[in-house]
Amino acid sequence: MNKIVYSALVLLTFMACKPNNNKTQNIILKYPETKMVDSVDTYFGVEVKDPYRWLEDDRSKATEAWVAQENKTTFGYLSQIPFRDTLKSRLSELWNYEKVGAPFTEGDHSYFYKNDGLQNQYVLYRKTANGDAEVFLDPNTFSKDGTVSLGSVNFSKNGKIVAYAISEGGSDWRKVIIMNTETKEITEDTLVDIKFSQVSWYKNEGFYYSSYDKPEGSELSAKTDQHKVYYHKLGTSQKDDALIFGGTPEEKHRYIFGEVTEDNRYLVISASTSTSGNKLFIKDLSKPNSKFITILNHVDSDTEVLDNEGSKLFLLTNLNAPNKKIVTVNASNPTPEHWADLIPETEHVLEPSTSGNYILAHYMVDAISQVKQYNLDGTLVRDIKLPGLGTAEGFGSKKLEKTDYFSFTNYNTPASIYTLNVETGAVDLYWKPAIDFNSADYESHQVFYTSKDGTKIPMMITHKKGLELNGQNPTILYGYGGFNISLTPSFSIPNVVWMEQGGIFAVPNLRGGGEYGKSWHDAGTKLQKQNVFDDFIAAGEYLIENKYTSSKFLAIRGGSNGGLLVGATMTQRPDLMQVALPAVGVLDMLRYHTFTAGAGWAYDYGTAEDNPEMFNYLLAYSPVQNVKKGIEYPATLITTGDHDDRVVPAHSFKFAAELQSKQTGKNPVLIRIETDAGHGAGTPVSKTIEQYADIYGFTLFNMGFKTLPNNTNVKAIE
Numbered sequence: 001m002n003k004i005v006y007s008a009l010v011l012l013t014f015m016a017c018k019p020n021n022n023k024t025q026n027i028i029l030k031y032p033e034t035k036m037v038d039s040v041d042t043y044f045g046v047e048v049k050d051p052y053r054w055l056e057d058d059r060s061k062a063t064e065a066w067v068a069q070e071n072k073t074t075f076g077y078l079s080q081i082p083f084r085d086t087l088k089s090r091l092s093e094l095w096n097y098e099k100v101g102a103p104f105t106e107g108d109h110s111y112f113y114k115n116d117g118l119q120n121q122y123v124l125y126r127k128t129a130n131g132d133a134e135v136f137l138d139p140n141t142f143s144k145d146g147t148v149s150l151g152s153v154n155f156s157k158n159g160k161i162v163a164y165a166i167s168e169g170g171s172d173w174r175k176v177i178i179m180n181t182e183t184k185e186i187t188e189d190t191l192v193d194i195k196f197s198q199v200s201w202y203k204n205e206g207f208y209y210s211s212y213d214k215p216e217g218s219e220l221s222a223k224t225d226q227h228k229v230y231y232h233k234l235g236t237s238q239k240d241d242a243l244i245f246g247g248t249p250e251e252k253h254r255y256i257f258g259e260v261t262e263d264n265r266y267l268v269i270s271a272s273t274s275t276s277g278n279k280l281f282i283k284d285l286s287k288p289n290s291k292f293i294t295i296l297n298h299v300d301s302d303t304e305v306l307d308n309e310g311s312k313l314f315l316l317t318n319l320n321a322p323n324k325k326i327v328t329v330n331a332s333n334p335t336p337e338h339w340a341d342l343i344p345e346t347e348h349v350l351e352p353s354t355s356g357n358y359i360l361a362h363y364m365v366d367a368i369s370q371v372k373q374y375n376l377d378g379t380l381v382r383d384i385k386l387p388g389l390g391t392a393e394g395f396g397s398k399k400l401e402k403t404d405y406f407s408f409t410n411y412n413t414p415a416s417i418y419t420l421n422v423e424t425g426a427v428d429l430y431w432k433p434a435i436d437f438n439s440a441d442y443e444s445h446q447v448f449y450t451s452k453d454g455t456k457i458p459m460m461i462t463h464k465k466g467l468e469l470n471g472q473n474p475t476i477l478y479g480y481g482g483f484n485i486s487l488t489p490s491f492s493i494p495n496v497v498w499m500e501q502g503g504i505f506a507v508p509n510l511r512g513g514g515e516y517g518k519s520w521h522d523a524g525t526k527l528q529k530q531n532v533f534d535d536f537i538a539a540g541e542y543l544i545e546n547k548y549t550s551s552k553f554l555a556i557r558g559g560s561n562g563g564l565l566v567g568a569t570m571t572q573r574p575d576l577m578q579v580a581l582p583a584v585g586v587l588d589m590l591r592y593h594t595f596t597a598g599a600g601w602a603y604d605y606g607t608a609e610d611n612p613e614m615f616n617y618l619l620a621y622s623p624v625q626n627v628k629k630g631i632e633y634p635a636t637l638i639t640t641g642d643h644d645d646r647v648v649p650a651h652s653f654k655f656a657a658e659l660q661s662k663q664t665g666k667n668p669v670l671i672r673i674e675t676d677a678g679h680g681a682g683t684p685v686s687k688t689i690e691q692y693a694d695i696y697g698f699t700l701f702n703m704g705f706k707t708l709p710n711n712t713n714v715k716a717i718e
């Protein structure tokens with residue numbers, strides 16, 4: 001069952017205030033000296049210099065000293081921004097409301113997540129049918145500063161044992177703790193060194209999980225590319241856990257996941273070499289010593305087992321169906337030639353879930369949710385009436401449950417929880433946040449603009465009603481454009497802080513994402529990656545041409561693959577924007593695949609070793625290699641975490657060094673390096689608020705704003 005957790009989905013925004021027309025900067029910057037080394041790589045006869053290679057060593061004293069010097073410079077600058085503390089105060093004030101997740105049943109208890117307001121981490125509560133709620137797991141007690149976070153929480157089939165994962169300092173490496181749910185006693189030794197893993201129980205006896213061998217060298221940056229699935233039997237030592245799948249030297253899989261069907265009948269294994277495409281296998285657990293049966297032996301599609309009814313399997317696939325469809329097949333003979341369509345492909349992307357004994361077919365229609373309910377025989381039961389236009393998610397109740405839960409949100413509607421009676425189709429409000437925000441004062445509308453090659457791209461634009469389109473509105477353009485990830489409308493606290501001051505927040509659905517299926521994704525990969533940057537640039541041009549903003553009031557923002565998007569856009573079109581905000585970005589495209597699980601991103605990017613054409617293509621847009629002397633780049637604040645083992649901070653370190661050494665003009669180039677923080681998951685609320693106060697304080701200050709307006713919604717810190 002999906003567990004809805006209402007975290008503040010902070011989608012990057014800022015406040016607006018009256019600008020200083022002279023745009024005089026009073027802060028004097030002196031960057032730390034960054035040494036250059038003679039490091040050269042040769043690709044297909046072409047030499048590429050890499051003078052800041054030494055910053056890739058995250059364990060060296062020299063890198064540690066550089067980080068400290070850069071942070072001293074950055075925080076020295078940020079501390080002089082006159083409205084930084086006021087931004088922090090307003091963010092804290094608005095963030096401080098109760099957030100509650102949907103309940104879910106495990107054993108004799110109903111569980112739910114809740115945050116009282118400014119707690120660093122969500123707390124997991126439970127209650128019996130007639131009892132009061134009690135704290136079950138409080139990750140705020142795991143560490144004093146909130147940097148140890150709670151990950152997945154998975155219960156045995158009878159609900160009497162729980163295996164919960166924790167992350168330390170934001171790392172993707174996890175520890176799994178096993179606890180008796182009745183006594184809350186830890187029952188055995190903690191499992192360690194688990195990464196990119198589901199925890200899937202088999203009955204009440206044990207569970208399957210995935211991990212890599214611990215790499216040689218730095219665990220935060222060394223390459224990990226041989227994933228394996230293990231089975232842990234309760235009461236035994238981790239060193240005795242059985243290797244179930246993977247570990248064959250001649251056939252490496254970078255991502256392998258094992259999941260047991262709800263009825264405990266089958267173990268399903270998905271094995272991938274990249275973030276797109278997977279092989280699929282099943283094992284009948286009801287038969288002792290049964291072998292794995294192959295469903296798919298290639299990685300030409302994304303296919304998963306959605307459900308089963310005895311030996312009848314329900315598969316979700318995009319094999320020969322770019323927008324996905326649901327097929328059925330018998331588990332004894334499950335290869336594609338035996339598949340039968342149950343819910344055929346449509347013009348809209350399908351992301352279904354099971355709910356009771358039904359299938360809820362969630363479709364994205366121009367990035368907006370539509371939901372249809374089907375019987376397991378493929379008969380349409382009804383269209384589910386949603387509360388409005390936006391994003392519905394969280395469906396997925398167990399077989400015997402008649403009530404399902406989902407959340408609904410959009411850019412100007414705080415997320416609320418609704419119940420769905422799967423027998424009648426009735427939708428009712430379950431919980432609504434008490435937040436000091438009036439959605440009726442704001443509007444969010446979708447436009448379609450034309451990219452460089454003539455492709456129509458949708459974009460959601462959100463702002464206060466009655467806003468004058470005079471070309472002077474501070475605007476943030478946020479994008480991602482990769483890995484089949486869809487950007488759908490959702491509410492965030494910083495968006496509110498920005499919008500109540502008159503700012504504009506724009507989100508285009510770029511190619512490379514999943515909003516229009518596999519063909520849309522593929523159109524932004526490898527030798528077509530430039531399409532993504534062109535789409536983003538065209539979005540900025542649309543906003544300027546239609547007087548939403550102008551170049552001096554435009555900021556671009558994105559994280560991870562979106563950090564690459566910002567880095568490539570600002571190096572290709574530095575004149576387009578005033579501020580660039582690349583977060584935890586993939587910025588060295590020639591070497592990304594040499595760190596942690598980066599080689600698994602090759603489906604989207606290709607690698608510099610593939611062939612001369614791919615190398616030259618990557619070299620042409622890789623942000624680190626395309627910083628040029630004599631160019632005035634926008635004011636830039638790079639953000640990363642020192643424990644980011646997804647996109648290692650060396651990407652950001654090297655990009656910052658290149659920009660600082662080559663920047664022309666007065667626009668500052670700073671890097672903010674969060675300590676004990678990773679790629680973003682589990683970041684404490686206190687750190688998140690500080691980050692956004694800094695990011696948007698920097699943004700406004702470098703758009704020429706010197707003060708915040710006299711607004712009763714903004715309370716200055718005493």
